[in-house]
Amino acid sequence: MINYSEIKKGTRILYKNQPHEIIEAASVFKGRGHSTLQVKLKNLITGAIISESFHPSDSFEEAEISKLTAKFLYVHRDKYVFCKDNPSDRFELTKDQLGSIIKFLKPNQEVEAIIFNNKIVNIFLPVKITLKVEQAPPGVKGDRAQSGNKLVVLETGTEINVPLFVKQGEIIEINTETEEYVRRIAK
Secondary structure (H helix, E strand, C coil): CEEHHHCCCCCEEEECCEEEEEEEEEEEECCCCCEEEEEEEEECCCCCEEEEEECCCCEEEECCEEEEEEEEEEEECCEEEEECCCCCCEEEEEHHHHHHHHHHCCCCCEEEEEEECCEEEEEECCCEEEEEEEECCCCCHHHHHCCCEEEEEECCCCEEEEECCCCCCCEEEEECCCCEEEEEEEC
8 A cells, every 4th residue: 555655756546446546745734734645646547637636634645557668650540550579469549548658759769668457557758758740940149149049840640849959850759757958969
């Protein structure tokens, strides 16, 4: 059992009989009462994010989750198709289950599949991934005074802000949690 004091970011618990991961946790003290813990939970099956308040008397079961390495294959009618070790051993997840990480999925990319009750329920991308810049407007010399950033299109079709020196055809590193540019890898 996981009690109130053990709940922190990254903890995975069973909440309403489904596995959830704590995304944010902040202790709040109101007047003479007890402190409460304001948390944001991500449902690992549906991808939905909810806010809840936990009290010191609350305790939860730890979500029994295992992981395996899988590979993203393709998208077909809002179904994202992945495979395990053998390309014929496939599984599908919906756009709603995956959430915002679909912006960074490219064919043959390795992902981490989450297994709950012997069923694959979702995937995780690595925190940092590399993607190729497909379209990038040239950086104009006078632009540096304004923001120092420009919008580029990645190989997945996602648009992201990058520094002015990034050019088309370069490989850049992206943080999948913050959805931001990290650094340039290669020209």
